[in-house]
Amino acid sequence: MSPQIGKLFVMLGLGLALLGAFIWLGGGSALNWFGRLPGDIRVERPGFRFYMPLASMLLVSLLISLIMWLVRRLGS
Template structure:
């Protein structure tokens, strides 16, 4: 196992903790639009709820792809 993997996992864990703390302490209000975009499917009926955040996940995929592309181009 490469020694860089441990550093990457620690940084990823710290990032998740910081993101969780941000959302828990009220930062989620800034992202209230996320998950309610046009194209996100929501069906609610008595005793049944279905939610498919299609456009929101496409947006996340696009953002992560752009970040990884930038990282590969300039950092890695």
């Protein structure tokens, strides 16, 4: 395995830890909009609840793609 992959895993782990600490320490209120975007499907009826976060997951996918593109671009 390449040392570059190890560095990538460490950076991703630190990033996730920082995001988790931010949310845990009260910064999560800044993310209340996430999961309530136009395009997120929510159906609530008595005895039934369905939620499909299409727009939120598209946003997450775009963000991860951008991060991976930057890692590849800066790594070479």
